[in-house]
Amino acid sequence: MTTTGTTGTTGTTTAATATVAARRLPALTPEQAQGRARELLADIVERHGSAGEMVSTMANSPAMIEGYLSLSRAMKRVKIPRALSEKLSLAVQERIGCGTCHEAHASAGPAAGLTAPDVAPARQGTSTDPREAALIALALKVLAEPGGLGDADVAEVRAHGWSDRIIAGVVGLVSLNLLTGAFNLLAGIQPDAGEEPEPAGPPTGGAAPAQPRTDQPRTDAGAGRAFSIRVKDFAGPPGCGFPSFRPTTR
DSSP: OOOOSSSOOOSOSSHHHHHHHTOSSOOOOTTTOOHHHHHHHHHHHHHHSOOOHHHHHHTTSHHHHHHHHHHHHHHTTOOSOHHHHHHHHHHHHHHHTOHHHHHHHHHHHHHHTOOHHHHHHHHTTOOSSHHHHHHHHHHHHHHHOGGGOOHHHHHHHHHTTOOHHHHHHHHHHHHHHHHHHHHHHHHTOOOOTTOOOOOSSOOTTSOOOOOOOTTSEEEETTTTEEEEEEGGGGOSSSSTTOOSSOOOOO
């Protein structure tokens, strides 16, 4: 089985190696990274054992990894409710087209309080709650046509009771999702073709599924292989790749 983590290489020939071979940018170890990227990556690996595929690949650019970690850390303080943040991210990633990010948010959904019936409307860019639907619509317009934003857009979400702090935070959340989604697509960090994200939770009234171990890669029993996503790499507020760690700052 192909291993994942800081190198993104090695292992026997399986279906998973095809995904690794298709990658366009290499994941780096701290020893391979340069400058500030080496410091950040070494700190993460020392304290958490792994930086994950995306962050290790971002280490090709010291500016990229530091910028991502800084924005990620800042957006942990966004005041958008956690469940709604996941709905916003699912809606945004559905349009960006990053399978890795979509899987991450589908996996994070249950911990945020989402159930399977919550996911379909979010992927369609809406919610059964009109107040939530208004904020999701704003997020999608920020992503797709920011030049068309105007007074009416802000007035609409304010009319649903959202504060200016929340409205401003939407732009940050969309930006972080675009950064991670676009980076993963560029680098080739994507699930195998044909894979479907796991359900975000059981139907209403159903029993909750067993939670995967957060220190192991998630596996697909049918394919018999490991995904390149570790659940712990996406712990915390929404935004694909939100690490559960907080890097030291200087």
